[in-house]
Amino acid sequence: MDNVIIRSERLDDYHAIAMVNAITFDYSFGMGEVPLINVLRNRTTFDPDLSLVAEYRGEVIGHALFTPQSVRVKGDTLQAVILAPIAVHPDFQKLGVGSMLMEEGHQRAMQRGFHLSMLLGHPSYYPRFGYRTRMFGESHIRIQVEDLPASSLSVTERRVERGDVAALCSMWEQMYGDGSLAFMPGDSIMDWISYGSGVRASAVTVDGKLSGYIRYVLKDPQKIIVFLADRHDTAVAILNEMKTRLMPEKQELLLPLYPYSRAVKELVTIPYESEFRAGKASMIKILSDHQAIASYCNEVEAGSLAPGSVIWPVEFEVL
Structure with a gap:
């Protein structure tokens, strides 16, 4: 397609960018990916020169x-860069x-x-641009509640505070840092507080x-997004509290842990089953x-290394 200009976004493009995304992503009654763009602009690492618009005859079309x-x-x-949206x-569309x-x-x-560059996308489209499929996924370990040891420790959830972040980053290193591939959380409090209205992110004492630290879906606490603990006994105490207070009817707990990590071997000393999904949509260039x-x-392509488990940054919980 001729006469298309690709350039960096400008402040006066915001409305047009929102319009293009709202029109393109019409899978629900809401604004599609528009809120995601807005919150990603809040990141300290946001680079307007990596937010690109396609302009045709003075109109933003992409x-x-x-x-x-x-x-x-x-x-x-x-x-890395995450391509989304x-x-x-x-x-x-279909004009290049x-x-x-x-x-x-x-x-x-x-x-x-x-x-x-990483993305979740259509597996027949993005490989033509050098993206390789099944490069990462999501993993869980499944624990039966009856196998969970009792704990007498007192557990409290509270809001994450700025002074917590260094300790939480250290816990992340212990529990997720040795995976084959993982997104690293940042050192700002905004990397630890969720944008999702239906998600709770809590520091745990x-x-x-x-x-x-736990991040989970309020309407379904079994959907734990992130789980951190500094020791085996505190991990057991936190899980007992979640079971007792948030999901007493559940017979099992799903923890978003990489089954091959050091943390699973050191912190999880009770029987568990591991689950992993790496779909064609999970791509790397x-x-x-x-x-x-x-x-x-x-x-990973040769099958000699298990794909990494990715937990998406808090901004993506706005969707």
Whole structure:
């Protein structure tokens, strides 16, 4: 398609970008991906030059947002971009506008030193741009409540405070940092408080001491999004509290832990079943020659390495 300009977003584009996304993502009665764009702009790492618009005859007809995200890959900390969302006005789809947005975004990300781009998308479309499927997924361990030891420790949920963040980051390293691939939470309190109105993010004290963190869906607490604990006995205490107070009718607990991690071996000493899903929609495009990401993708494709388990940043809970 001729006469299309791909450029960085400007402040006066916000309404037009929202319009394009609202029209394109019409799967519900709401605003689609528009709230996600708004909250991703609040990130300290947000880069307006990675929020791209396609302009045709003075009208914004497409938008693609590449969000910087630190990722742990085989022990190395790499800089990635998350491609989400990408939208093209329905009147201009299948004319190459989406391709132009992605190609420009990939070039800019590479120039800025990013090592990989990640997305959830259609598996027959994105591989033509170098994305490899089944590169990551989601994992859980399933614990039967009857196997959970009793605990006499006192557990309290409270709001996350700024002074908690360093300890929570340390707990994350202990429980998730040795996975083959994982999104790393940031060191701002905004990385630990959920944007989702139906999600609660809590610092957890055990006998008055900060000992854990849980993020879960309020209407269905069994859907635990993140679980952190500093020791085995505090993990048991937190799980007992959740079982007793939030889901007394449930017979099992699902914890979003990577079954091959050190934390599972050290903290979970009761029987459990592991579950893992890595669908075709979970894709990575390599943007640099860094050895860690190249070997990760090659080993996952060869079946010699289990794909990493990704917990999406809190901003994505607004959807």
